[in-house]
Amino acid sequence: MALGTAAVLALGACSGGGTDGPDAGGDQELVLWHMEGTPNRVAAFESLAEKYNETNPEYPVTVQVQDWDQVYTKVAGAAQSGKQPDILFAIPDFATYVRNLGLGQSVTDVVDSLENEYGLIDAAKAPYQDDDEYWAVPLYGMVQMLWYREDMLAAAGVEAPTTWSELVDAAAALTTDGTSGIALPAGKNLATDQVLYSLMVTGGGANFFTEDGQVDIDTPETVAAFDLYKELLQYSPTDSANYAWGEPQAALNSGAAAMAIEKGQYLAPFAEESGLDPSQLGCAPIPVADEGGEPGSIYYSNGAMVLSEDSAKQAAAGDFLEWLLEPDNYGDFLNAEPGLFLPVTSGGAELEQWRSNEVLTTYAECVDAMLKQSETGELFGFVDGQYIDAVGEISGQNFLAQAIQQMHVNGMSAEEATAWAQEQMQAAID
């Protein structure tokens, strides 16, 4: 009896700790979900929300952190229960997934207003345009570069590569008994998808969909990019099949690898983790194919969707998102992760509040190089005005990365892996 009473009391005691569900979470509250869980980003977003709430808005903002790996199922469950957040951070392919759940409101008026006020980069807003409406407000961009260790390249007498053949030669020349020429991810994850896609872009294979939305990845350009990846993996650490984002960065900073392909998160921890002067971190655009190549990289436009079905809350969410991009606030927002988050407004690159950040001043040349790289950024499913509804099914299952594993682990040729990817992707969206 005592045990039972204790159980009931204990359960009752812990049932009061929660808040109501998100969308039902107080009629005068905007619940925002974001997936930037590292402590500095969490703190920066919460600080901005507090600053906004101090302006006494009718709808104050409450920030809640979610995990990228869990948010797909979480938002599906929330949608079925009518408990979705009012504002949801998203990337273009995730936005298609969310819209397919029946969620998402048009934010065209907000995007138009920001366009008129500050100007928005095409690469940032285009992936969210469908049916002549915008479905997310672009907030920050991310782009990939080739990162390298100046000291290691200098010691080997190697110049920063600009073409695929130079990249392979450099990787070979920089590979010794103790070090790898380049560290590439080859795990079944988004990191591998993204690095491969950057090489597909610079090889002329950015668009792998037909005009009617069918998969068309089995092309000579894609085969060439797959072949390059396979060749480069010879000069990558032997445990590359387990690599995602963190491992290549650790390899570069520790000197276990001389080159890596990734985004601007490489800037902030470089000096502390490598013990080197910041000048020893080199950066260059992604090398282009020797024939038919074009400059480019994967470009992720991160934006915010408005999910609330309440019209007053929709308007309030728009007010908050416009407030975020005001010059007095936008620099602080971008500095939630300095170097990784790039501005999406035309004048954002000149914001003193952003530019004066220590990381950005230390690596100003690389920051400028990333901004330039952004101009030729692409994202599969959204190339040249495309809007492939089913692209979330493809990115969510990491078919590009799985194809890399078919080569790296199962020994497939580039031709076989590309054909395999074609078959799997088409089956996923049929």
Add this chain to the structure above:
Amino acid sequence: MTSLTASRRSGRTLRHRLGAVPRVVAWIVLSVIVLGPLYWITISAFKGREEIIRSTPTFWPETFTLSNFEQLFMSTEYPVFLTNSIIVAVTTTVVTVFVSLAAAYGLYRLKVPGSGKIAGIVLLSYMIPGTLLIVPLYRTLAGLELIDTHAGIVLVNVAFTAPFCTWLLRGFIFAVPREIDEAAAIDGAGPTRTMLQIVLPLLLPGIATVAVYSFVFSWTEFVFASQFIVSDALQTLPIGLSAIIGQYTVNWGLVMAGTLFTLLPTVVLFLFVGRYFVGGLITGATK
């Protein structure tokens, strides 16, 4: 004669010692396999960012630092995550013990019609993969207004721990002679009194086993907590710590410090009741 006996004794001692070599070697190998990662996590948590990723690893911190722990406690909501985990794990444990004990006693001790089939169904429910139930559970908990509450997580946890714990208690209940019930009845004790005052004390090792199992299950549970909790203030340790790893950037020292402080409570628990748990699992499985 004395010399011969001593020689024989010495030979037996040597053979005994040689015979122990495989056991000692196996013990050492197993210790390295089991404790090696724990050691590596522990010393890595005390290393600086440069040393922790060094390609030539150091087996003892050269740059001993507490900055990872400082960051864990100052920059993350670790104390909040820890408190939430304790609330959820302890409550799950208490409710599981109560539910599984009542169920096991009814199924395996009392003469309930169809108890054999019910016991089979209970065990079958344990075998359903939890991930298949996320959306239906989300809808159910939303209907009960239990999304984003610890009570919702506890209920789900109990739904998964209680069936296995009920089955686990089977062996312990069978080990208690039925003659005790009959003797108690002759002395005038009713079923409830017999259960609480006579049988229950004899089931304490089983209850300890069930308690440890449900506590560890709840402490490490990730999938449901990640789906059904949305507020930062209610997140449990596995969820909070997975968030600090983050996308794109990994602060390995912080992750190691967080991992160490997540492991500690369960390690301490096992130090005190681990032997009961292992013995209990065997008893539950073999009787």
